[in-house]
Amino acid sequence: xxxAERKEREKEEMRELILRAASKIFLEEGYEKTSIRKIADAIxxxxxxxxxxxxxxxxxxxxxxxxxxxxxxxxxxxxxPINDPFARLxxxxxxxxxxxxQNPELxxxxxxxxxxxxxxxCRNEIWDDGLRAFDxxxxxxxxxIEAGYFKEPDVETISMTIWSYIHGLVxxxxxxxxxxxxxxxxxxRMQQSFALFxxxxxxx
Amino acid sequence: xxxAERKEREKEEMRELILRAASKIFLEEGYEKTSIRKIADAIxxxxxxxxxxxxxxxxxxxxxxxxxxxxxxxxxxxxxPINDPFARLxxxxxxxxxxxxQNPELxxxxxxxxxxxxxxxCRNEIWDDGLRAFDxxxxxxxxxIEAGYFKEPDVETISMTIWSYIHGLVxxxxxxxxxxxxxxxxxxRMQQSFALFxxxxxxx
DNA sequence: TTGTTTGGTAAACACTGTTTAGTACATTTG
DNA sequence: CAAATGTACTAAACAGTGTTTACCAAACAA
Numbered sequence: 001x002x003x004a005e006r007k008e009r010e011k012e013e014m015r016e017l018i019l020r021a022a023s024k025i026f027l028e029e030g031y032e033k034t035s036i037r038k039i040a041d042a043i044x045x046x047x048x049x050x051x052x053x054x055x056x057x058x059x060x061x062x063x064x065x066x067x068x069x070x071x072x073x074x075x076x077x078x079x080x081p082i083n084d085p086f087a088r089l090x091x092x093x094x095x096x097x098x099x100x101x102q103n104p105e106l107x108x109x110x111x112x113x114x115x116x117x118x119x120x121x122c123r124n125e126i127w128d129d130g131l132r133a134f135d136x137x138x139x140x141x142x143x144x145i146e147a148g149y150f151k152e153p154d155v156e157t158i159s160m161t162i163w164s165y166i167h168g169l170v171x172x173x174x175x176x177x178x179x180x181x182x183x184x185x186x187x188x189r190m191q192q193s194f195a196l197f198x199x200x201x202x203x204x
Numbered sequence: 205x206x207x208a209e210r211k212e213r214e215k216e217e218m219r220e221l222i223l224r225a226a227s228k229i230f231l232e233e234g235y236e237k238t239s240i241r242k243i244a245d246a247i248x249x250x251x252x253x254x255x256x257x258x259x260x261x262x263x264x265x266x267x268x269x270x271x272x273x274x275x276x277x278x279x280x281x282x283x284x285p286i287n288d289p290f291a292r293l294x295x296x297x298x299x300x301x302x303x304x305x306q307n308p309e310l311x312x313x314x315x316x317x318x319x320x321x322x323x324x325x326c327r328n329e330i331w332d333d334g335l336r337a338f339d340x341x342x343x344x345x346x347x348x349i350e351a352g353y354f355k356e357p358d359v360e361t362i363s364m365t366i367w368s369y370i371h372g373l374v375x376x377x378x379x380x381x382x383x384x385x386x387x388x389x390x391x392x393r394m395q396q397s398f399a400l401f402x403x404x405x406x407x408x
Numbered sequence: 409t410t411g412t413t414t415g416g417t418a419a420a421c422a423c424t425g426t427t428t429a430g431t432a433c434a435t436t437t438g
Numbered sequence: 439c440a441a442a443t444g445t446a447c448t449a450a451a452c453a454g455t456g457t458t459t460a461c462c463a464a465a466c467a468a
Contacts, residue, residue, distance in 0.1 A: 007414090014415095036456060046417045048458080057456065112316060117380045127384040134384065152400065161369070161397045161404070168372025169364075176321045180331040180338065193365045196356065196408070200365070203407035204400070211445090240425060250448045252427080261425065 015053045017043055019063050026064055030105055031113070061109060062119035068106040069129035072099050076136055085143035090198055092140055093166055097190065100170035107174060111167060137163060152204045165197055219257045221247055223267050230268055234309050235317070265313060266323035272310040273333035276303050280340055289347035294402055296344055297370055301394065304374035311378060315371060341367060356408045369401055 021042040026034045040047040054060045082088040100107040141159045178186045225246040230238045244251040258264045286292040304311040382390045
């Protein structure tokens with residue numbers, strides 16, 4: 001019976017159609033302006049239809065959040081060719097900062113917004129995307145330890161500390177909290193801080 | 205002519221009445237549920253009245269944000285008696301983590317939300333509260349340098365790096381991104397990471 | 409050809425921040 | 439003191455928001 005399969009396929013296509021429209025509006029106009037009605041308008045369906053494919057807005061935003069993680073992981077894949085593990089870790093940091101500063105709305109969705117987490121919570125699922133990204137960091141950190149770069153053996157704690165630092169840096173910048181230094185040297189300040197942090201982790 | 209003064213005083217009292225109601229709702233029910241109508245209900249005035257005392261919701265939230273900074277700075281004042289500058293810096297970190305984890309809504313308002321920053325932007329003002337808090341950190345860092353704890357002389361960069369780290373740690377926790385480690389050792393993980401970070405800055 | 413399932417929607421519900429027009433009262437002026 | 443002005447306040451409307459309900463028409467199965 002191929003009819004059920006076709007329906008399943010059509011259902012998936014519709015989910016994708018909605019997600020594409022949502023993604024377009026989200027990236028072009030930001031989260032604030034991404035309303036269910038606007039998405040419905042874009043695909044020329046009624047707002048209620050969206051609720052036949054996504055249980056609520058949180059689920060829809062979670063869908064965008066998954067795509068955002070795919071995009072970030074793709075950026076991370078660029079560092080694979082770097083042989084020296086410490087150089088690879090440093091480059092991973094650069095890529096993270098670059099991704100965050102160039103995709104503010106996505107970064108917000110991935111690491112700050114409640115919506116995608118609430119979608120996971122009500123499905124009793126774990127934050128798999130975050131875990132996979134963190135794993136990518138863990139692996140590089142483990143490689144650094146193995147190569148003798150760090151004396152400290154706790155991969156998890158080192159990784160957490162590195163992520164905390166770089167996430168804090170990016171978030172301070174994205175949320176406009178670096179504008180307090182009146183000058184326009186925000187990105188320069190980030191580079192300087194990052195350089196110092198690299199020096200710091202060299203010593204552990 | 206004391207009549208103008210009285211009116212000025214009454215205006216200030218009304219602003220305070222609104223802020224108190226807003227603060228109460230914000231702390232008890234969170235940002236999401238802090239609506240103009242709810243605040244108006246609480247003080248038994250119409251919603252439109254609030255707009256005679258605050259130009260918009262951003263201004264009102266900025267008012268709460270100022271109070272939040274006062275509260276945090278008060279917590280920071282506890283560290284003054286500590287003589288050793290490095291011990292003072294460590295304790296400042298502890299107080300920061302404590303404040304953030306125990307006042308999630310306030311922390312959000314102070315360091316993540318757009319509203320208070322937009323209120324400042326449209327008044328062409330600088331983020332003075334943030335700057336003062338950062339100054340508190342700068343002073344302790346400068347004391348550490350003077351006492352010979354750090355070889356690195358750039359107070360600004362060191363302070364920025366420390367703030368980034370601790371802000372990142374608190375934010376990851378507050379935004380539920382630490383729940384990916386299924387176990388319930390979130391606070392323990394924070395303590396471990398913080399301990400490692402202290403080790404790291406000892407070496408700069 | 410029935411009967412049932414399915415995909416889609418109009419309209420409503422209960423909210424949101426904000427603005428406008430108008431009222432009742434306090435204050436100032438002639 | 440009375441008339442004119444100024445001020446504090448609000449009801450109602452505007453333009454949105456996420457979400458649910460009741461209903462319709464077309465597709466499917468018997």
